[in-house]
Amino acid sequence: MHANHLLDHLPTQELSRLLPIGSSVQLRTGQDITLQNQRCSGIHFPLQGCICLVTRLECHASLQLGMVGAEGAVGAHLLLGQAVCLVGAVVQEGGEAWRLPATALRRALLENPGLRRLLSRYLMVQMRATVTMAACLHFHSLRARLARCLLMVLDRVDGRGFQATHELLAQLLGVRRVGVTVAAGSLQDAGLIQYQRGRVDVLDRWGLQEASCSCYEEDREMYLQGMRFAPAARSRQG
Incomplete structure (x- = not known):
């Protein structure tokens, strides 16, 4: 099975508690994982494949705001108690993900501080990457x-x-x-x-x-600095 970097860096005891309450799901190219302004049913940790984060404006096509693969998760905003998806998520390249339902995630966050910590860091990394993307669209x-x-x-x-x-x-x-x-x-x-x-x-x-453009390397470095993984994680990222 392919790995997910966030799950890889959970404390062993927490991962052992989480795995039985989640499930493996297939990601099909073109599949909508989440829909903008709709309720999010769970969090997806990609093991293989690529998911694009997109936003849609009236009378305009979708615009990419980010990308998620085995380095992250789709639905990390559930950490904030926010059930509605601010952006859509569409599978760019099919693969596999480990999915945890929203109700199970809410309970898990109370019992697993390592999970809360990792998702908090990843959410900040995502927010920073979105800011970079906005500037990139304008200047590059x-x-x-x-x-x-x-x-x-x-x-x-x-x-x-x-x-x-x-x-x-x-x-x-x-x-x-x-x-x-x-x-x-x-x-x-x-x-x-x-x-x-x-x-x-x-x-x-x-x-x-x-x-x-320089945004590519900046995003990679920002991920490593923001997640604060052990040095060995650098060789596994991207």
Whole structure:
């Protein structure tokens, strides 16, 4: 079974108490894990796959606000006693997650201080990443933002490639399809990616990082600093 970084860093006794009350669920590409402004039924800890956090405004397509994989959880806001989802969560790349129902989570938070501590830290990391995303959308070029987006997905999937259509990327980045076509073509011409038939294969990861905006590395470092994992966690992140 694949691992989740938050669950990995729970005290052993707490994890032993939690595992019997949760369950493993499959994540299907395109599946809505949560819907914006609707009640959240539980928290998902991805073990494999990638989930996009998105917001929808009237008369506009969805806009990506973040991404969650095995480094985090979807539904951490339940820690605050907030049952309504502020954003939607859609599976970008299918996989598996460990799910804990909202009612069970509320009870577990009372009995497991390690769980409360980890979710509190992760929630702060998510909030900081959302702030960075807002600034990135305003100041950085589409090519750099696309490179960052591709790297974020790559960090959360197995292998060097994944499915991603022009339409989906345009929707996530909040731009027109033609913009993604031009930006992806530029990255492909530079030998960094191969993009055809709705699939992206990363040919030169380090080159793609050079093409990405600084937000990519800042988010990774912020995660490590914010979660305050043991040094060994650095080698497992992304």
